Amino acid sequence: MNKGLSLRKISYHLPKNVQTNDQLKSIHPDWDIDKVQEKTGILQRYIADKDETSLDLGFLASKNLFREFDLMPQEIEALLFISQTPDYALPSSSCILQEKLSMSNEILALDINLGCSGFVNSLAVASSLLQSKAINNCLIICAETYSKFIKQNDRTNKMIFSDAASACLLEKNNSTSAIGYFNFGCDGSGAKELIVEGSGARDNLERNHQQLYMNGPAILLFTLSQVPILLKKTLNKNGLSLKDIDLFIFHQASKLVLDLLCEKIGIEKHKTYSNLDNKGNTVSCSIPIALKDAFLENKLLPGNKVLIIGFGVGYSLGSTIIRW
């Protein structure tokens, strides 16, 4: 493990608009909301305003982080911005945020286009940079607004995805905190199973024709076949077994997926954490928000070993173990 690397400073920001399942019942009386809720475990979602973007949410999450932990923006040496709904194809949102957050002109600023595995894979990049002594700290911002690509009558996606942003600081310090070895996965054969066609340079469509498509069954099969393998590899790489882990935090995909993974891997329910009911699936933000919530609820304590694993769009996966 990379000792002396701490990820304890995490904040997040959620849009003010909350969409509950009860509201959806009145909008879509023909939908069997209760049945879907039973599978997803999601009771409500956050929806960004029409003129509110991932960049805006990421900015506010970062301001929360600076305020909560008394941080000076000028002290930050690198900024990673993880999103699949950036303001522009160019320039990078991270460059815009450098200026908006009054950060130093000498920082490394990178955008990373990844979804559900985005936080873990970016953490790998950040911890490598710290380990190589290129930088001493890194601000990792995850921000997502999938709602902008979900149509009014899309029952599948509308009841799952939630907009949010998280900001966390990975830093060197003298604590016992540590970041473990990482494992990764990628299978581009699944690229079309979770996609917004026409949203980039290829066959570009008008904005109102761009729509999120998710093949739920294909994603489920990929998850059930690949996540248990990656999780075991991560345990092996870090010289640990299932019983050594105090808490498992999976990407908050849906209750169905989390329950099946626990059953398949053999993880006791009390060793997992989920906030799906009130946060929904916030894509790349789901793991940092779950880490923060678990910490606030005293389910994640200093010294605990927590295994985090992100999986989804791409297909892409990433996993590591954190000593909190």
Place this chain on the structure above:
Amino acid sequence: MIDEKKLIEIIEKALELKKGTIISGDEDWYSLWDSLGHLSILVKLDQVLDGKCSNIKELSKATSITSIKEVLISNNLFKD
């Protein structure tokens, strides 16, 4: 390995149908085979077949009893 009787039983359980609905010839139940219903079928199949289904990508596109049967046969998980 499962047979036709077991496959039908799995689908009926997954879609919360009364036993015998599928062989009754009444096809009203088919409307329940939406994306959520399909997820439930895959979950039950995977459980019954000891996790072997999650590695079969073709199952995500098999949305009829016949097509599921064909995919299972080609993976030696179905006996006539």
